[in-house]
Amino acid sequence: MKKALVCGAGGFIGGHLVKKLKRENYWVRGVDIKEPEFATTQADEFLLLDLREEANCKAALTLPDDTFDEVYQLAADMGGMGFIHSSETEIMRNSALINIHMVDQASKMGASRYLFSSSACVYRNMQPGERALTEDEAYPAFPDNEYGWEKLYAERMALAYMRNQGMGVRIARFQNCFGPEGTWDGGREKAPAAICRKVASAEDGGVIDVWGDGTAIRAYTYVDDLVDGVFVLMQSDCREPVTIGTTEFTTVAEMVYKIIKASGKKISMNHIEGPVGVQARILSKDRIHSLGWRAKYSFEEGISKTYSWIEEQVKNLE
Numbered sequence: 001m002k003k004a005l006v007c008g009a010g011g012f013i014g015g016h017l018v019k020k021l022k023r024e025n026y027w028v029r030g031v032d033i034k035e036p037e038f039a040t041t042q043a044d045e046f047l048l049l050d051l052r053e054e055a056n057c058k059a060a061l062t063l064p065d066d067t068f069d070e071v072y073q074l075a076a077d078m079g080g081m082g083f084i085h086s087s088e089t090e091i092m093r094n095s096a097l098i099n100i101h102m103v104d105q106a107s108k109m110g111a112s113r114y115l116f117s118s119s120a121c122v123y124r125n126m127q128p129g130e131r132a133l134t135e136d137e138a139y140p141a142f143p144d145n146e147y148g149w150e151k152l153y154a155e156r157m158a159l160a161y162m163r164n165q166g167m168g169v170r171i172a173r174f175q176n177c178f179g180p181e182g183t184w185d186g187g188r189e190k191a192p193a194a195i196c197r198k199v200a201s202a203e204d205g206g207v208i209d210v211w212g213d214g215t216a217i218r219a220y221t222y223v224d225d226l227v228d229g230v231f232v233l234m235q236s237d238c239r240e241p242v243t244i245g246t247t248e249f250t251t252v253a254e255m256v257y258k259i260i261k262a263s264g265k266k267i268s269m270n271h272i273e274g275p276v277g278v279q280a281r282i283l284s285k286d287r288i289h290s291l292g293w294r295a296k297y298s299f300e301e302g303i304s305k306t307y308s309w310i311e312e313q314v315k316n317l318e
């Protein structure tokens with residue numbers, strides 16, 4: 001039985017990844033600074049550790065007489081655009097410390113493979129109508145926020161460990177993941193979850209605020225598809241960064257319309273100023289497709305499951 005360590009297993013994607021690895025018959029240890037918030041972990045073992053501390057990274061990687069076959073590094077000080085723009089120093093410090101110590105300890109402790117969860121935020125701003133950027137076109141680098149710069153640094157550090165220390169490294173750049181059991185309020189939520197919450201909380205016939213004019217272009221990837229992609233990449237021989245995401249590109253306004261449709265309510269949008277992020281992210285998925293992965297869920301299919309889950313959370317609060 002293969003052994004996997006999932007760092008950030010108390011979080012949204014980490015929690016879903018643990019379930020995926022259990023379905024694939026792995027023995028899984030999950031680690032996080034907090035208990036899973038929305039679901040009981042399916043990990044065989046769950047450790048509460050602050051991975052900014054080197055000794056805790058070592059403890060996370062320690063097994064009696066054995067080493068981990070696969071380490072999935074998803075722990076990060078993380079949130080949507082509101083958080084990314086208001087918490088630059090926390091992101092730069094906390095996530096960098098986690099990544100510096102985890103990759104170093106994983107290499108020293110003899111982990112066979114190490115996957116780093118990077119982000120579409122490593123790419124530059126784009127304009128609608130531009131052709132899709134390949135992974136190599138993250139350079140010359142010009143991310144529009146500090147979160148993207150930290151991810152790029154951590155990618156480069158992991159790749160240096162692969163070249164110099166011989167550890168197998170995989171780099172996954174996630175593009176806008178959404179789904180049930182993700183952060184949906186409190187300031188760290190991402191756009192689809194925030195809109196689901198606003199729609200679920202609104203009266204039928206009401207109005208919701210939407211940041212920006214709705215023309216920004218995104219590709220929202222359903223979490224089950226994303227963790228399947230992560231698994232495919234980990235098993236592959238691909239040593240280059242890989243963008244994982246759907247090829248269904250949509251405007252923010254279309255995303256909001258589809259959420260309103262899923263709710264069955266009549267709601268209108270009030271566009272207000274807010275931290276929208278880049279104007280467009282149009283990224284090639286050819287590399288992940290070449291590994292045999294394709295997104296299975298349309299946005300409408302994924303959001304209907306996500307909306308139902310967030311609606312239930314909102315009702316539970318009332």
Ligand code: NAD
Pocket residue numbers: 007008009010011012013014031032033034049050051052073074075076077078079094098117118119120173174175176177178183190
């Ligand atoms: P999340 O916030 O739900 O999960 C991150 C987890 O890391 C949290 O549970 C958090 O408690 C944990 N963590 C933070 N600091 C820690 C510390 N010091 N020690 C141990 N654990 C710590 O976010 P997510 O959406 O599941 O993201 C997972 C990874 O994917 C992150 O690296 C994120 O940057 C990356 N990513 C996510 C998206 C997305 O759309 N959700 C997009 C691109 C990249």
